[in-house]
Amino acid sequence: MTTPPRRPAFPSGTILGYPRIGPNRELKKAVEAFWGGRSSVEELEQVARGLRRQTRERLVGLGLGRTDSSIPESFSYYDHVLDAAVAFGAVPARFTGLVNAQGRVDLGGYFTIARGEGDSLPLEMTKWFDSNYHYLVPEIGPETVFSLASDALVQQFSEGLQQGFLTRPVIVGPVTFLALSKPSDEAPEGFVPLSRLDDLLPVYAELLRRLAEAGAEWVQLDEPALVSESLDVSSADTSAAAARAYEYLGAPDARPAIFVAAPYNSLGDALTVLAATPIEAIGLDLVRGTVPAAGAAGLDPLASKTLVGGVIDGHNVWRGDLAEAWQKLEALRALSPSVSVSTSTSLLHLPHTVEPEQLLGDQLKSWLAFADQKVEQVATLAEGLEKGVAGIRSVLEASTAALAARLAAPGVSDGAVRAREAALTAADFAREDYAVRAKAQEQALNLPFLPTTTIGSFPQTGDIRRARAQLVAGVLSDDEYQAVMRAEIARVVELQEEIGLDVIVHGEPERNDMVQYFAENLDGFAVTQNGWVQSYGTRCTRPSLLWGDVSRPKPITVDWSVFTQTLTEKPVKGMLTGPVTILAWSFVRDDQPLGETARQVALALRDEITDLQSAGITVVQVDEPALRELLPLKKADQAAYLDWSVGSFRLATSGVEASTQIHTHLCYSEFGVVIDAIDQLDADVTSIEAARSRMEVVTDIKSSGFARGIGPGVYDIHSPRVPSVGEVTELIETALASIPDRQVWVNPDCGLKTRGYDETVASLTNMLEATRAVRAKVLTH
């Protein structure tokens, strides 16, 4: 028997990943300049190199080691799952023209796969576990030929080495890569991408060998699929795949030491599986998950591995209780003598740093930790692990004290809000029967067969954003800003009238973001100036901070909707963001159950909706695109979630008369699992993303017995492509084949804010032409 090679020690502290977009969105700006033809690929690459160097230096400055593999090499130009697809040669057939003679795709081609071109649709985009980050879905079939088609990761590691850093390359693990993939267009019915594992593993092994040759001592393989019970493949299948994968990848001597990270929840049975493989370190999410019980069956082999305790929350901004985090690390020591500290997830979900924020106030700032502050927390705990807890005791105590101060601060608990919540009864969560509502609404609205509408936003042009930036800078007065927005609303209304839409929207020009806008107008929230977080590709958001009890000091949207209604005879649809989505896209207080916070937001929205009704608005849409996103990864937690999420939506929307039509909108997800919950929302009309999956969702709707209005999106707004009249006609007819005629609405998949005006006008015009054609056909039969 040969002795295994000696492996270098895992660093005592690390993070699973770091934001890639740059402290001032440098990468976003550089990539968009490249797309716009305003810079060359060399200039873009130079910005990226600069950011990577800056990140390595910054992380050392914050306390990570320069040469102990503690710095993750986790850069991406657009998305880390796309990076893996391109690295392993998994390019869909429609893009093979982008692959050069060496089997590689250049940076331009990489962006084309992400964004589509001409008739070639981009990879589908969907939510990354329970976060607001979207990854691109690889397409895998029996025809996919895996090969090592990119050395980007090796190059980035070598680039760091030349600068004097020994970093730790990070890549999506093989099980997660395949579990998140979907069958390619060429794949036969029933094909499962995970069935290609044995063909993919040699390519991963080759990459590991190349990294070892380049000098990498550790590599990180991210396997969040192992914690999720909500994927297309079962946990039993992902566990079995992990056993195979890590037995195989662990076998060769010529490889870096392997660290498998399992962020977003606990590993459950998969921990036993990983324990039995020859990998050297395992990362556990101890924020969402718990410390495994020492002595549990099958965990003995952990004693010879490093356990990396993800005790610092990578998914939320609170400074948290470091003393409690320390205790979790101590508890881990019962399983292995070798314990390190890390974040629970990549810091990708957090803004860079609290420091430059000028509007947050010292008190709130003292409660917060963004990415850089989380790195410092990791460094503190790592010092405790290395030198004993005595040296860090005062820091632990300070964090406990800050947390106690936070819980006792004014505004965290508001008596009036609490009293109102305590007085709620079942009647506050229910409307009249749908039959009664439908009749009252038919009379009030008098809409045609196949009513047409849009999802709310119209293009956010440079002029609109500039005007808002000028308002913030004090260059425009409130009145001047209002005038610019009103002019935009007038243009949007006129356009909709010309095109012939039936239910009119105001276009949301006054909103920087559909959540931040409401946060700015509600008590209990704070917003950042520069707290940008990547949502997908170059698109970023500044998640708001929900720190206290929520209430509405005054009406928020009423004046805008009332103004819009003065411009048209047609019904104007009021536009609000729902409680679940407001929570999902903010950083939410962690001192009380989410359901309680959601009810507070719902009550504020309920008042807004009744105020809209009093002001003469007859249709109100309450968007819940994040309903599916927040669905817990563990099945045991899902029923309770659906109960409070559906409840908060109903609380927000059930204060109105039968004649007021409530719409909701959902997008960005697979809806099958939550279709019953969507029905339970009891909205009069639900618009739902459907075009990219060619109306697959209507079969779910049909089998669920959904009996109210439904608008399956008839074109994808994520690409500038203008759908033809024929295409839209076909999709409307597909919907009509499954759903009773009178229920069907015609609308795009989502809001138009990321589009330009030219394609918007062309697409909506075609949508109306298709609707008229179908109307004529159905009505003459």
Ligand SMILES: Nc1nc2c(c(=O)[nH]1)N[C@@H](CNc1ccc(C(=O)N[C@@H](CCC(=O)N[C@@H](CCC(=O)N[C@@H](CCC(=O)O)C(=O)O)C(=O)O)C(=O)O)cc1)CN2
């Ligand atoms: N929070 C959130 N999550 C979501 C969505 C969403 O709409 N909101 N939609 C889904 C998809 N995700 C998306 C996320 C972001 C964007 C998006 O368009 N983001 C914009 C920023 C939106 C914004 O905050 N705009 C601000 C600030 C704009 C800005 O960058 N201003 C310039 C200055 C203005 C100029 O001169 O151009 C600056 O600060 O430097 C405003 O309009 O006021 C972007 O990245 O470009 C779209 C979809 C799912 N998750």
Ligand code: MET
């Ligand atoms: C991400 S869902 C977007 C809904 C919103 N009303 C809009 O049109 O932009």
Ligand SMILES: [Zn+2]
């Ligand atoms: Zn949407």
